[in-house]
Amino acid sequence: MISDKILLDHGSGGKLSNKLVSELILQTFNNPILAQLDDGAMISIANQRLAFSTDSYTVDPLFFPGGNIGELAVNGTVNDLAMCGAMAKYLSVGLIIEEGFPISDLKLILQSMANAAAAAGVQIVTGDTKVVPRGAADKLFINTSGVGAIPEGIHISGKNARAGDKIILSGTIADHGMTILTQREGLQFDSPLRSDSAPLNRLVAAMLEASQEIHALRDPTRGGVGTSLNEIAGQSNSGILLFEDTIPVRDEVRGACELLGLDPLYVANEGKLLACVGAGDAERVLQRMKAEKYGTDACIIGEVTAENPRKVFMRTSIGGTRVVDMLTGEQLPRIC
């Protein structure tokens, strides 16, 4: 589909986002660091390797079961840095606030950010506040950026995934996206859905302690597990094979997905990670993850293959095999 206007789908995290980034943004800002397309940039200042990342949050509603936009914004950037193998140390916060926004809500959100920063062990050290007239923005948008050191010997990137690696998923999928969507649709369930928003830096630190064979890490936010694995397959020029039965989805989340006709593989997560780990170390890493707060439901869901480069396949429950493409079409606008 050719369009001369930005569509919601350009922000989905899926195929059209990918096209916008690769055809317009990468070409315009042409440089090899940006072109790596990992969750954060790996940069070097005075011989110190650093990870540097940014994310803007436009989630609607601002408050949801399991968190709010502020906590999400802190955890999101902490996680993007963790996916580079870096421990986040310092964050910036940029607020764009609509005139008339209740100061009491702002206080709650800022306090959540402070709590999330303390929980993740990072400091919010610089910021900016803009106020726009009523109607020029919807309530509140938050940008967080972050920097952290990458320890020596750590080289993690989507491009480093290699045939034979096991793919570990740190827990259940689709919790965040389905929570936001059911809130917006006003749906009620017996077991209420809850966002999985969480900081993953300590989980990653534990994994790195357990093994030197962690090749790639990604947190499957917008676009979900399906899209993140397609990105890794593309970056590493490898194939990926998933086993449907092994992918954990909570019953209530699966029920909500069925009701709304959504595939949990493409729904956003905000406290989960995917890791490509050398087969020999996979079991050790998995056990180490299960001992961590945000890794208790970790499991191996597939493997990296030499066959089918740049493609993701899934062995289904009934024994068939299907292609898992990138997300096409905007499934859920303003999910994060």
Place this chain on the structure above:
Amino acid sequence: MISDKILLDHGSGGKLSNKLVSELILQTFNNPILAQLDDGAMISIANQRLAFSTDSYTVDPLFFPGGNIGELAVNGTVNDLAMCGAMAKYLSVGLIIEEGFPISDLKLILQSMANAAAAAGVQIVTGDTKVVPRGAADKLFINTSGVGAIPEGIHISGKNARAGDKIILSGTIADHGMTILTQREGLQFDSPLRSDSAPLNRLVAAMLEASQEIHALRDPTRGGVGTSLNEIAGQSNSGILLFEDTIPVRDEVRGACELLGLDPLYVANEGKLLACVGAGDAERVLQRMKAEKYGTDACIIGEVTAENPRKVFMRTSIGGTRVVDMLTGEQLPRIC
């Protein structure tokens, strides 16, 4: 004035912004780095001192004489880092785009960002793109964050200004703010107004080469020269005395200010800096600035005093003295 809602004035860069930052944000994110309140944070990773800064841009209109939102966003963060004595090296870009925004405009803006980055010698290494439904944001908002190394021996902060320092201004004031405002009001002038958006990192590098007595630097954006000098007076617990006759304002900018009833001292600049420099070095620094592209109109506009701590006074053209307070009231929403 007590309010339980965010007002436009909370984003003015003036008194109410200051109150929001000091009473709510600083208290919530309580840490000594943020509490410095310079243009960027000075942080330390693995014994390397770094400057880290963020700014969101919501300027309306997006395109204006002398620049556009993209160029402004790159120069703004380059300048915030320069005001910490750091050479910006890496930038992040966060885009929030309204559904339906013309891709041709996005291309122009991204190309301006790439050009501005090249001109300032920085790389855009990481980014994020969100698209929100029509009406949830006004066209396009851009966040830029940046990091750069602070050279050894450089210790620049508003708190370091000291009695006897000369205050140097790098050129004419109020060009950017009056350009945006007259565009919005549809005013026409014989000599068209033009934003001063420019990268100041090379100017700062030249100044630092010329002297080790540069104590404070600030770029007087939102809130203008009047507000920035009040911030320095507050941080350093010093007084500041200005000489009205020495402050350069272009005729056409002065005319526009008179027409609209605005004081140029409070109007935003996007390519100017204020420096507090030890008196013995001031003339040398001034001459070095005049040799630089963005410092040709540099001049000494006042001095730091032991009297009247935390206050800014101005000796007027007709020989009187008046207090220059922080900006109160939102003069110009969405100026940057």
